[in-house]
Amino acid sequence: MVYIARWGIVATGWISERFFVDLITDPATRGVTDVVHKPVAVASRDKDRAEKFIVDFGGAIKGVKAYGSYEELFADPEVDIVYIATPHSSHYEVTLQALRAGKHVLCEKAFTINSSQARNLVEYAKSHNLFLMEAVWTRFFPLSLEFQRILHEEKVIGKIRRVTSDLAHKREPSVGSRFYQPLLGGGALLDLGVYAMTWIQMICYHHPENMKSPPSVISSTMLKAPLTGVDESTVITMVWDKPHIISTATCSLAVKSPRECLVRVQGDLGEIVVPISTNRPLMFIVKIFSTEDGKPDDVKTYEFPIPGQTGLFWEADAVARDVRDGKITDDIYPAEESVFVMEVFDKVREQNGLKYPPEIEFVEES
Numbered sequence: 001m002v003y004i005a006r007w008g009i010v011a012t013g014w015i016s017e018r019f020f021v022d023l024i025t026d027p028a029t030r031g032v033t034d035v036v037h038k039p040v041a042v043a044s045r046d047k048d049r050a051e052k053f054i055v056d057f058g059g060a061i062k063g064v065k066a067y068g069s070y071e072e073l074f075a076d077p078e079v080d081i082v083y084i085a086t087p088h089s090s091h092y093e094v095t096l097q098a099l100r101a102g103k104h105v106l107c108e109k110a111f112t113i114n115s116s117q118a119r120n121l122v123e124y125a126k127s128h129n130l131f132l133m134e135a136v137w138t139r140f141f142p143l144s145l146e147f148q149r150i151l152h153e154e155k156v157i158g159k160i161r162r163v164t165s166d167l168a169h170k171r172e173p174s175v176g177s178r179f180y181q182p183l184l185g186g187g188a189l190l191d192l193g194v195y196a197m198t199w200i201q202m203i204c205y206h207h208p209e210n211m212k213s214p215p216s217v218i219s220s221t222m223l224k225a226p227l228t229g230v231d232e233s234t235v236i237t238m239v240w241d242k243p244h245i246i247s248t249a250t251c252s253l254a255v256k257s258p259r260e261c262l263v264r265v266q267g268d269l270g271e272i273v274v275p276i277s278t279n280r281p282l283m284f285i286v287k288i289f290s291t292e293d294g295k296p297d298d299v300k301t302y303e304f305p306i307p308g309q310t311g312l313f314w315e316a317d318a319v320a321r322d323v324r325d326g327k328i329t330d331d332i333y334p335a336e337e338s339v340f341v342m343e344v345f346d347k348v349r350e351q352n353g354l355k356y357p358p359e360i361e362f363v364e365e366s
């Protein structure tokens, strides 16, 4: 039987539009036949925006309700799963509201502002038997699954020794923009660092010899944006003792990543390079070297075109299956792993004196 996942969309910004379009894309176009997605409601702080969103993006879909507050959507009994796409600063509060209303939640990255908030949400969801996940969509790409298989099971490049992972998108400094505004949780780390970390997680944290242990060293540097003081560029170096790997994750709002290589994993037999992009990868290239002259003996390109729009549908399919099966956490991206990432980010911010305003760092009793 096909499971129908009934979604409520919270906020009407850039990524909500893309998520909505991916939700209403026929799952058969990506070979999925066990779940379908039904958007039942869209909420905005302004009802006119919710109505316009539905006309613009769901014109063909009948009966999607528009709400002028997030609370009204949380009270709708037809909504099973809430997708939250507000700025980082309100992920904690809005997710907690949704969970308190008994909804399963998929919340956009960065999961929260700090690890205490993340831990609180995970504990609340667990103790109330509700599904919760951070929307790190890249983890659900078939490419990402195949990448980890050939790296960790086939060990195609031998013993991994070094990883670099980058995501940089140039954003014009402006006080009001969510990229630079401290009150909205701005800065490169929370916006783009999540993706640079994603590859480090897949390669090092999930390395069979690491067994999800934290790195023994976390060392970082930030360059702050002169306008608002959030991190414009951040570099995080980590050491993973058991598998003996050094990794560097970088992110920036000041420049754009080079297209040719965003992620590079080097092993004792060769390397894997992921060209554009760290968040929406389309291919990776495996190079095997037997000599030191820099010329590979073998080069193989693995291409994974995205069948449809953005590629957010794979995470939506996973969430639908989890909710259908009564699971409260996902196997590919468990919410506990988001807590680990926020712990790393707490440390990085502490090392560099980056504090967000107290009103967004707060932790409410759940």
Ligand SMILES: NC(=O)C1=CN([C@@H]2O[C@H](COP(=O)(O)OP(=O)(O)OC[C@H]3O[C@@H](n4cnc5c(N)ncnc54)[C@H](OP(=O)(O)O)[C@@H]3O)[C@@H](O)[C@H]2O)C=CC1
Residues within 6 Å of the ligand: 010, 011, 012, 013, 014, 015, 016, 043, 044, 045, 046, 049, 050, 085, 086, 087, 088, 090, 108, 109, 110, 135, 137, 178, 184, 190, 191, 279
């Ligand atoms: N997975 C991905 O590829 C991407 C993920 N993201 C993540 O999604 C989230 C939203 O990003 P994006 O869509 O680009 O952001 P936008 O600024 O385009 O949209 C954010 C929306 O949140 C709502 N909102 C609630 N409170 C505020 C507030 N105080 N200030 C501004 N907006 C507010 C607004 O909707 P309304 O007025 O309708 O309530 C607004 O449209 C972030 O967490 C971001 O990191 C972003 C881009 C890509």
Ligand SMILES: O=C1OC[C@@H](O)[C@H](O)[C@H]1O
Residues within 6 Å of the ligand: 169, 191, 192, 279
């Ligand atoms: O998640 C994201 O991916 C794409 C970026 O452009 C955006 O800033 C970020 O939020």
